[in-house]
Amino acid sequence: MTITTSAGDIDRRLLMDRSVAGRKAFTLPESDVPAQKLPDSSFLRDDVELPEVSQLEVIRYFSVLSQLNFSIDTNFYPLGSCTMKYNPKINDELANLPGLADIHPLQPDETVQGAIRLLKNLQDDLGEITGLVGVSLAPLAGAQGEYAGLLVARAYHESQNDSARTVAIVPDSAHGTNPASAAMAGLEVVTVRSDDQGNVDVENLRELANESTAVFMLTIPSTLGLFEPNILEINKIVHDAGGLVYADGANLNALLGLVKLGDLGVDICHSNLHKTFSTPHGGGGPGSGPVMVTDELAKFLPKPVAMKTDAGYVMATPEMSIGAINGFHGSFSIAARAYAYIKTLGLEGLQSVSENAIISANYIQAKLRDKYNIAADRYCMHETVLSATKQKKRGVAGLDIAKRLLDFGIHAPTMYFPMIIDEALMVEPTESESKETLDHFIAVMRQIDDEIDSSPELILEAPHDLPVTRLDEATAARKPVLRWTAESNFLSS
């Protein structure tokens, strides 16, 4: 069977659909030992359908799939809040050196001194970058870093016999993980409003901060891509009420070498190594969300923390640690990439990362503001949030614009987030892209706006030239097909 699609002769059959009974990808020599019966074969099943295919078919199948993939290695990928920048391949290579890749977390510390030293140096560098010197690399994602940081805040209040502090104040613009982590850490979530500039409503915060406040969670830069201009006042309000300030530094890409969160009065923060430090967030692979705290709070950090002693490097447990939040040391290979990245760039290099990320986002914003509304029309940090409300009134929604961009080889921006902005299109160009690429994006966005009046169907039916065209997202969510069965014919549906 050959299936021809508009995008060429791509064989779109799933591996399952290529199965031919009896075909296999291996030949075993005849057994030269007597056959043994399994002591218990009751768990063996023969009702599981597995593809029976040759090696070549497997290779072709996955090679073609990989070519259909839309990735940072092939396309501009301005997916806001995911920092899909170029991560030098050499960092992958370094993280894969046998001394780093072929070790086991249960090895005695004295046999992996170099690896622990790497973790200790990375902790120190992150402490320097954020100005918060107590660092644990244990958390496996941004959300887990938040969770760990909030447990540290709770442990601190308890150590002060102040256990009536049960509230986390969270801005309405926050990433969904913030309230979720707070709830999971046993805190009650109270929402503080944003003002019409997209900043935290300082008066509203003043009303909410009191003796029950455990922590205030500030995302910086905010999810609108803005620097919070009232941060010093905000931190004072929270501290005067006896609470701690938590900074969500997931998007540190805008701050490197420019601002230290600790200098602003922040007590606790996390950062996503899998955004800024050489691992992509949108990659779907493992993550790493280190938690950074003030010197005073370091004794509560999740274990293990790399430390240097007279006897060498050790993975140690801080004095009043909140305990382990997962097995072992965190995502070691992500940490190794981050370390390679930081050491290659140095302070000056890191600073220019952030400067270029900020300039690129502001360039796009300035060149599009006459066509698209800007959620908060002032200088932005590393990303700009467009609001396609003018386009929506003319019949084309943010979603349609995002789909149309795919036709031009541009990955869609993050859509409909932050939720306080109607028709949000969150664009993060990153520092990696050339001016030509940014100009191409700008030209395409302007052209799409023109198409609304000249040929709206081009946008409403997009994408046209990709292996899959407009998907029926509603049916996919309402009646999801999650498992292959012989009856599920994906090609004809």
Add this chain to the structure above:
Amino acid sequence: MYPEDLKYSKEHEWVRLNGNIAEVGVTVFAQESLGDVVFVDLPAEGTEIEQFSKFGEIESVKAVSDLFSPVGGKIVEVNSSATDSPEVVNEEPYGTGWLIKIELSDTAQLDTLMDAATYQATLD
């Protein structure tokens, strides 16, 4: 798009009064802003709720949003076709896409809601 005989809340829910039973749903504006609704989570019949408190969740291809009850009282009926086939909320938000029926604790609460013209004015 905004029937005259309904009352509206600023959270984009509507109320239709029959005796002391209030039928509640989301407005055309809410339904359009949400996009295709894929999941509706509603409380059990018999639940008591207060005016303006959260009574459920509505999920679209874009986002999950809380549902706030424009009136308080006891939930006497829950629309199972909205939970079973969420598309009815998009198709007929004022008809088969209604969400819950509430036995009103206090009919005066209706006075705190908007009429169609006032509600529509808030949308522009």
